[in-house]
Amino acid sequence: QKEVEQDPGPLSVPEGAIVSLNCTYSNSAFQYFMWYRQYSRKGPELLMYTYSSGNKEDGRFTAQVDKSSKYISLFIRDSQPSDSATYLCAMSTTDSWGKLQFGAGTQVVVTP
Amino acid sequence: DAGVIQSPRHEVTEMGQEVTLRCKPISGHNSLFWYRQTMMRGLELLIYFNNNVPIDDSGMPEDRFSAKMPNASFSTLKIQPSEPRDSAVYFCASSLAGEGGFTDTQYFGPGTRLTVL
Numbered sequence: 197q198k199e200v201e202q203d204p205g206p207l208s209v210p211e212g213a214i215v216s217l218n219c220t221y222s223n224s225a226f227q228y229f230m231w232y233r234q235y236s237r238k239g240p241e242l243l244m245y246t247y248s249s250g251n252k253e254d255g256r257f258t259a260q261v262d263k264s265s266k267y268i269s270l271f272i273r274d275s276q277p278s279d280s281a282t283y284l285c286a287m288s289t290t291d292s293w294g295k296l297q298f299g300a301g302t303q304v305v306v307t308p
Numbered sequence: 309d310a311g312v313i314q315s316p317r318h319e320v321t322e323m324g325q326e327v328t329l330r331c332k333p334i335s336g337h338n339s340l341f342w343y344r345q346t347m348m349r350g351l352e353l354l355i356y357f358n359n360n361v362p363i364d365d366s367g368m369p370e371d372r373f374s375a376k377m378p379n380a381s382f383s384t385l386k387i388q389p390s391e392p393r394d395s396a397v398y399f400c401a402s403s404l405a406g407e408g409g410f411t412d413t414q415y416f417g418p419g420t421r422l423t424v425l
Binding site: 238241242245284294300 | 401405414
């Protein structure tokens with residue numbers, strides 16, 4: 197079983213809808229949680245970063261971490277066609293020197 | 309800032325040939341990471357360096373793979389001999405690691421798309 201599980205999708209939503217993405221994990225030592233966005237034929241870029249549990253909001257994006265359930269989420273409000281991409285969750289422990297464990301990535305398609 | 313630079317962007321080679329992928333990290337960054345991405349296995353960390361020293365190479369699939377970082381501005385990933393199952397997109401990423409060990413944002417390059425026939 198993989199340490200980080202993520203549904204690969206694709207997830208298709210109409211423009212303006214809320215996109216809901218999530219990952220589950222098995223390693224309770226994970227403390228840092230990230231969401232990366234990857235456009236087709238590009239490298240991943242960091243969207244959101246959260247330490248330990250709680251919520252974080254940045255514009256249309258909200259990240260949530262529930263360590264008790266080993267579950268993290270990313271919500272995209274008022275989705276736009278430009279949000280069409282693959283979203284990867286990533287996580288690491290405090291002593292991992294930046295060694296990130298990535299989920300498989302969820303492909304999101306926002307249709308006009 | 310030019311970002312992380314990788315070359316070549318595309319590489320097609322035949323089984324058994326040596327392949328060398330190159331990476332120039334962002335100036336001032338002290339950590340460098342090599343990843344491989346495939347549909348089947350997703351994004352996998354192969355090896356990473358801190359201050360030019362390899363910290364963890366447990367993700368390197370086998371002895372055919374080797375990586376070097378001779379200085380702060382250059383790294384190579386070499387596959388010798390290459391095999392069709394090595395076909396993937398290889399990403400290089402760099403970041404600035406704090407003294408606590410946790411690295412800040414990893415900035416990814418555009419990747420090298422490798423095809424081994």
